[in-house]
Amino acid sequence: MDVPKVAPRSAAAELAGLLDSPEIQTLIRELDETRWTGRPGYPLRAMVGMALAKSMYAIPTWTRTVRLVREHAALQAALGCDGGVPSEWACYRFAAKLRVHSALLDACTARVLAALKARTPAMGEHVAIDGSDLPAYANGQRYVSKGGAERERFSDPDATWGHRSAVSTRKGGGYYGYKVHAAVCVVTGLPLAWTVETASAAETNFALDLIDSVRERGFDPRTAIMDKGYDNGPIHNGCMDRDICPVTPLRQTGRVKAGDANAPTCEHGEWTFAGTDYKRKATKWRCPTGECKPASVWVKADRLHPLIPRHTKRSRDLYSSRGAVEREFGRLKHEWALLPLRVRGLDRVRLHADLTILAKLGCALARTRTVPVG
Numbered sequence: 032m033d034v035p036k037v038a039p040r041s042a043a044a045e046l047a048g049l050l051d052s053p054e055i056q057t058l059i060r061e062l063d064e065t066r067w068t069g070r071p072g073y074p075l076r077a078m079v080g081m082a083l084a085k086s087m088y089a090i091p092t093w094t095r096t097v098r099l100v101r102e103h104a105a106l107q108a109a110l111g112c113d114g115g116v117p118s119e120w121a122c123y124r125f126a127a128k129l130r131v132h133s134a135l136l137d138a139c140t141a142r143v144l145a146a147l148k149a150r151t152p153a154m155g156e157h158v159a160i161d162g163s164d165l166p167a168y169a170n171g172q173r174y175v176s177k178g179g180a181e182r183e184r185f186s187d188p189d190a191t192w193g194h195r196s197a198v199s200t201r202k203g204g205g206y207y208g209y210k211v212h213a214a215v216c217v218v219t220g221l222p223l224a225w226t227v228e229t230a231s232a233a234e235t236n237f238a239l240d241l242i243d244s245v246r247e248r249g250f251d252p253r254t255a256i257m258d259k260g261y262d263n264g265p266i267h268n269g270c271m272d273r274d275i276c277p278v279t280p281l282r283q284t285g286r287v288k289a290g291d292a293n294a295p296t297c298e299h300g301e302w303t304f305a306g307t308d309y310k311r312k313a314t315k316w317r318c319p320t321g322e323c324k325p326a327s328v329w330v331k332a333d334r335l336h337p338l339i340p341r342h343t344k345r346s347r348d349l350y351s352s353r354g355a356v357e358r359e360f361g362r363l364k365h366e367w368a369l370l371p372l373r374v375r376g377l378d379r380v381r382l383h384a385d386l387t388i389l390a391k392l393g394c395a396l397a398r399t400r401t402v403p404v405g
């Protein structure tokens with residue numbers, strides 16, 4: 032995405048711009064129509080603004096968000112809270128309301144994504160899918176203390192033990208909490224669909240649902256780029272049924288070891304790849320000398336014989352763009368305060384992720400609307 036040169040804006044101005052955008056204005060109006068009787072009646076613009084400010088300033092708790100806004104007149108002006116800064120209790124009540132009206136929040140996110148796509152038509156053509164750990168705001172140890180009694184009640188009953196893989200700065204291993212699963216556009220680096228699930232749930236269960244959400248939001252993905260863990264028959268075939276080419280490394284299953292994934296061969300040697308027919312969903316392979324009759328065959332696509340063969344440069348190039356999803360998890364966690372979690376329970380963690388990502392997408396959209404300088 033080409034980023035225009037823009038004048039630096041203050042975060043308060045950015046927040047005001049976000050709240051004035053038609054996408055967020057519609058959310059405010061729709062929430063207003065649900066007749067919220069929030070005592071002591073802060074305007075919904077201020078409440079939505081508090082929620083967005085929390086992510087924009089990467090603040091983990093409502094308490095600290097309230098404290099920040101109390102100290103900054105510019106933020107208060109952006110929120111339009113002349114009647115006083117909303118209390119943290121008002122924020123809790125507002126969060127509860129949003130959980131009830133999560134469909135309105137979803138629709139708002141869809142509007143923001145549609146506006147982004149209108150500016151970047153290639154958005155969503157290639158998506159990378161992965162999951163990432165969200166450690167719970169709770170202790171999952173089985174014993175209250177070393178050698179002590181067994182824990183009877185867990186403070187976050189929805190959290191479970193899961194496994195995370197190693198990254199450069201940290202060993203892999205078990206953790207207690209949740210996992211966010213996301214489909215990220217590799218062109219813009221922005222998330223298009225996501226879900227939070229308990230940590231023990233297998234990543235592969237959510238890939239096709241994520242792809243369906245991406246499509247429902249108006250994108251038309253051509254490839255789905257995933258790591259080896261997603262290389263199984265149902266995901267491969269599910270992608271193909273949706274006219275999407277899965278791009279994954281080959282998982283070493285029994286059939287692979289038996290040589291079923293190898294190129295066809297004949298007495299003249301190994302056959303060479305001669306192109307893909309996306310309509311026919313098959314790849315063409317040719318005898319190296321052309322002496323065989325017939326000299327070429329079509330191979331129906333499946334996990335062992337993908338439409339974009341794994342040895343091709345195109346496959347390698349697409350796969351190398353998978354890093355987009357990991358980088359986006361990193362930014363959401365560290366720059367937008369997706370972590371540390373300071374809420375418990377699946378519904379609350381989901382709302383936290385939804386608000387965090389909406390704030391990020393909203394800011395990305397606002398930046399495309401800012402008038403370039405000079």
Ligand SMILES: [Zn+2]
Pocket residue numbers: 297298299300318319320321322323
């Ligand atoms: Zn031959």
